Amino acid sequence: MSEHKHWSEWLAERVIAEKLEPYVITSGITTSGPAHLGTLCEFLFPDSIRRQLEKSGKKVTFYFLADILDAFDSVPLAMESFRETLAPHLGKPLCDVPDPTGKAGSFGDHFLDEVKLLMIGFGVKATIMRMNDLYSEGKFDEWARFYLKNEPEAKRIVEETSGKQEKKDWSPIMPICASCGRIATTRVISHDGENYEYACDKDVKYVKGCGFQGKAKIADHRYKITWRLHWPAWKQIFKTSIEGAGMDHHTKGGSEDTCKEVTLSLMKADYHIPFKYGFILFQGKKYSKSKGIGMGVSDLVRLVPPEIIKYILIKPDLEENVDINPTAESMLKTMDDFQKAAELSGKDREALNRHERKMAIAYELSAEKLNWHAQFLDVLLYYQIYHDWEEVAKMTGDGEGVTYLRPYIEEWIARDFMPDDYRFKYQPGVVKPSEAAKKLIASLNPGMDALAVHNAIFEFAKANGIEPKALFADLYQTLLGKERGPRLGKLIAALGVTRVKKDMGVA
Ligand SMILES: [Zn+2]
Numbered sequence: 001m002s003e004h005k006h007w008s009e010w011l012a013e014r015v016i017a018e019k020l021e022p023y024v025i026t027s028g029i030t031t032s033g034p035a036h037l038g039t040l041c042e043f044l045f046p047d048s049i050r051r052q053l054e055k056s057g058k059k060v061t062f063y064f065l066a067d068i069l070d071a072f073d074s075v076p077l078a079m080e081s082f083r084e085t086l087a088p089h090l091g092k093p094l095c096d097v098p099d100p101t102g103k104a105g106s107f108g109d110h111f112l113d114e115v116k117l118l119m120i121g122f123g124v125k126a127t128i129m130r131m132n133d134l135y136s137e138g139k140f141d142e143w144a145r146f147y148l149k150n151e152p153e154a155k156r157i158v159e160e161t162s163g164k165q166e167k168k169d170w171s172p173i174m175p176i177c178a179s180c181g182r183i184a185t186t187r188v189i190s191h192d193g194e195n196y197e198y199a200c201d202k203d204v205k206y207v208k209g210c211g212f213q214g215k216a217k218i219a220d221h222r223y224k225i226t227w228r229l230h231w232p233a234w235k236q237i238f239k240t241s242i243e244g245a246g247m248d249h250h251t252k253g254g255s256e257d258t259c260k261e262v263t264l265s266l267m268k269a270d271y272h273i274p275f276k277y278g279f280i281l282f283q284g285k286k287y288s289k290s291k292g293i294g295m296g297v298s299d300l301v302r303l304v305p306p307e308i309i310k311y312i313l314i315k316p317d318l319e320e321n322v323d324i325n326p327t328a329e330s331m332l333k334t335m336d337d338f339q340k341a342a343e344l345s346g347k348d349r350e351a352l353n354r355h356e357r358k359m360a361i362a363y364e365l366s367a368e369k370l371n372w373h374a375q376f377l378d379v380l381l382y383y384q385i386y387h388d389w390e391e392v393a394k395m396t397g398d399g400e401g402v403t404y405l406r407p408y409i410e411e412w413i414a415r416d417f418m419p420d421d422y423r424f425k426y427q428p429g430v431v432k433p434s435e436a437a438k439k440l441i442a443s444l445n446p447g448m449d450a451l452a453v454h455n456a457i458f459e460f461a462k463a464n465g466i467e468p469k470a471l472f473a474d475l476y477q478t479l480l481g482k483e484r485g486p487r488l489g490k491l492i493a494a495l496g497v498t499r500v501k502k503d504m505g506v507a
Contacts (some may be wrong), residue, residue: 004354007275007318008045011242012052014273019241020060025049026240028065028131031111032094033076035118035297037280037313037324038246044313045244045277047124048365049107063238064126066115068094069135069224073206078296080211091182091207093224095132108132109193118297121306123368125482128333134237136221143233143438144218144225146267147172148193153266158228161257174221175395178214185209194218202363235263242273247319250276278321280313302411307367311338315362328412328419335376338363342370372401378494379405380412381486382423385494395447395494421484426495428503430481436466437478442506444500454489455496478504 005013015023025046046062053060071498072094075083082100086107089097094108104110112130119126134140147154154172159165171188177200185202186209195217201211216222225233235243250256263271279286300309303326312334316322341363344356352360372379374396382392389406393399401498412418433441440460444453457475461468476485479500485491491501501507 004357006358006365008048008052008314008365009361011049011273011275012056015049015053015242016056016058018273023053023058023060023241024239025060025062026065026235026238026243027062028067028234029115030067030070030094031108031115032070032072032074032383033111034078035111035114037282037297037300037322037387037499039115040118040122041277041280041313043119043123043124043126043316044240044310047122047126048314049242050125051365062124062126064119064128065131065134066108066133067130067131068106068112069132069183070094070108071182072107072351073184073204081349091180091184091204093132093176093181093183095130096176096181097497114298118301121301122310123306130185131224134234135224138219138221139237140225140230140233141218141221143229143236144173144223145193147225147229147233148191148196148218149199150266152260154229157261157266158258161253161261162228162255163253171226172229173225175214175216176222176224177210177212178216178222179212182207182209189213208348225477228255229262231255232259232262232267233440235259236267236269240272242275244275244277247276247279250274265501275318277318278316281321281323283325300326302408303415303417304335305369305371307371308334308338310366311341314365315341315358322423328417328422332419338366339370339375340368371404372398374398374401374405376405377422377486378490380409380418381490382494383409384422384424385415385426385491412438421486422483424480428479428480428500429505431477433478433504434474436464436471437474438504438506439464440471440475441478441501441504444492444497444501446496446501448493448497450489450493452489453492454487457488 025043027046029042043064050060050062066271070093072090072092075086079086079100085100086097095106097107099107099110101110104113116128129205151172155166155170169187173188173196174183175186175188175196175198176183177186180200182200184204185207186198186200187202189197189199191197195215197215198213198386201213202209224230245256260271263269308331312324313322337359341359344352345360345363349357349360378396379392379402383389384396386392389402393402396402414421426467440457443460444456448456457471458468473483475488476483479491498507
């Protein structure tokens, strides 16, 4: 039966079966550049599990952790114009790098703010925490001391699970240099479990240490635990019931292996339920911050409603790679699929097959309700013809839906994102009509709907021994001055048979 279920359902069921209420879902990301589609998974997937648990009447909190105590290691393409201002801060924690745009409290917060806005747009309910705040409050101190005390064992686990030998001066903690403020270039020289001595002299390629040597203690909270140990620590702090991660963490030698081993054999604690998900590809390629591969999400949310983006990401099997190809054609196909899913959602679950059932669940996780009923393509078509939103509302009989879709349609037009066939201008007679075209149009009756017009064209072609394809091309030429266009029945019905006849002089 479980193969009939959507992944969010069986993960929620596992949580209920194996963990104690109240449940905790955690997820964390380093906001070091613009949000991309992979970023969305980091909050949409956990939020889907939250929804399923809440649907079962369970108490659950989703903590979203912004890992902005991490080092600022490269200037993202989106901030290239600020390179000179930013470069001196390379190697510092992201929360200590100023935001060159002046909009946010720090560079890390700048991109975290973007994520927060997206979460609102996607209807995500999460408690957002900044890692730097948690460290400043001393939340990690207990674990830092634990790792320092068990340093040889911690190191052995990291080496064994990663398959990589660490340097002699490896330490569970990364001090923040009191002189230059960098975290990427420091190393611990000695410690007694609380007090430590460090040097800021590492060369990490993108930046070199300042040479400072100093002393500090854990209670100062001027450090961060190294990633592979930091990850299991936060799960203890939040008492995580379930947390997911991308495939890259789940490969052999990945940080998932370390996390599990540290939790079970070093901390001797219970392990949360881990789950893994596939890569989000952009036209077949992996996202790259530095190469700018992958349309920024803030771009995509202007082109299609958030429920569509959610639906694209949530519907597939969790471990499947999702390839996003944001062309007009693929987006339109998804919007059709989404509307079908909305219909399925209203049907009896038992009557649905495996695929239909998953569509229905993905729809329900993506939208509270269907915000539009008209076809997106029809709205686009009518607006292209009338350039009047009230008229479009009247023609579709879906005023609210049209209002909802309007900003997206306007964006499609502004960016010329339309499918080729929908790039047209009604210009009757710009190409001299053929006799066949004139005769066909003359034969149409006012009041014919799209299907009736469509059928009339086929019947006319058959009766007159014309290849339907040729007649269609002929009619497009006559009405639009080009060989292709939107569905002809729809186009003529939208224009109105009477109007077309008059314009063609056959009324
Ligand atoms: Zn330094």
